[in-house]
Amino acid sequence: EPGAEKWVPHDGGMRKVRATLGDCRGCELWEDAEQAVAGEGPVRSRMMLVGETPGDHEDKEGHVFVGPAGRLLDRALDEAGIKRSDIYLTNAVKHFRFEREGKRRIHKTPSAGQITACHPWLARELDIVKPALVVIMGAVAARTLMGPSFKVTQHRGEKVELPDGGTAIATVHPSAVVRSQDFTRDLGLFVDDLRAAVALLD
Numbered sequence: 001e002p003g004a005e006k007w008v009p010h011d012g013g014m015r016k017v018r019a020t021l022g023d024c025r026g027c028e029l030w031e032d033a034e035q036a037v038a039g040e041g042p043v044r045s046r047m048m049l050v051g052e053t054p055g056d057h058e059d060k061e062g063h064v065f066v067g068p069a070g071r072l073l074d075r076a077l078d079e080a081g082i083k084r085s086d087i088y089l090t091n092a093v094k095h096f097r098f099e100r101e102g103k104r105r106i107h108k109t110p111s112a113g114q115i116t117a118c119h120p121w122l123a124r125e126l127d128i129v130k131p132a133l134v135v136i137m138g139a140v141a142a143r144t145l146m147g148p149s150f151k152v153t154q155h156r157g158e159k160v161e162l163p164d165g166g167t168a169i170a171t172v173h174p175s176a177v178v179r180s181q182d183f184t185r186d187l188g189l190f191v192d193d194l195r196a197a198v199a200l201l202d
Ligand code: URA
Pocket: 051, 052, 053, 054, 055, 058, 063, 064, 065, 066, 067, 069, 070, 091, 175
């Protein structure tokens, strides 16, 4: 089992993480993606939000949450009174996974093996930022942070302890809200979870 571990620097802080992430060959996802997308935000953030993987826009632009999910997240953060510039925003898996359908690149959920392979990068970010609270957004972030049996739908909005130490709260992924058949309700529930996160920090 290779995984990212041997590419992750254990000195040099976030600057070095960002400088070395693109060299990672810990799984096969680097081959077809344009680039690895590093987390963003102050290294002293008290809150870290963890999504899934870069999408099509993120892969092209090299920044987290700049596509449709990012716009939804921005709106929800705003409604919850959270400044994007105050939080550290990252993904469970750093390269885009997709299938080609003609000219389109269709997002595919990363496999359990890819999620495990990429975990050392997220572990290093957690080690550097040491957030007071991690917001787990969706099933992929939940798998890498809480293990395979944790169900976001059962625990959303609850305070949970991370197995590796630290406090977290789980919610859905903003893409799930974008696609929702009951958009207003699901946006409201997502904002409620973000407000619960803010309350846990107070
Ligand atoms: N979805 C994610 O989980 N992360 C991004 O950066 C974009 C979409």
